């Protein structure tokens with residue numbers, strides 16, 4: 366699938382996210398790309414979550430949720446994108462990057478982002494059941510971490526959430 370990556374120079378007006386923090390038109394464009402990655406997960410029968418990592422306006426890693434296909438409980442979209450970016454940069458630290466993900470991350474993925482020193486997290490829909498950013502836990506706000514991330518939520522949240530809802534609707538109807 367051909368994807369055209371946009372650059373940060375395309376940044377437009379600042380709009381308000383659900384959390385009240387600002388996000389840019391470029392953030393929306395990257396989230397649209399993450400949604401395309403989520404659709405790859407859905408096509409493979411996996412819960413549709415997509416993620417990508419951006420540094421200096423360039424995508425340096427991408428991933429989608431595929432723990433079933435990989436027989437790997439850690440193969441969440443965010444982890445796959447972090448692994449992809451780290452091997453691309455030959456560095457286990459990924460400072461000054463933004464991670465875009467369609468759904469609020471879980472405890473494992475927030476932990477991995479902190480280990481990687483991701484600078485900014487932009488997510489789409491909240492995950493009331495297991496979200497570790499605002500829903501069940503607020504891990505990025507924990508004072509004991511020696512790394513702080515900027516967090517912006519609710520970017521294209523409706524579209525991101527609807528992908529997951531549609532996936533489970535189709536699953537239920539097939540049963």
Ligand SMILES: [Zn+2]
Nearest residue numbers: 441470471474
């Ligand atoms: Zn996760």
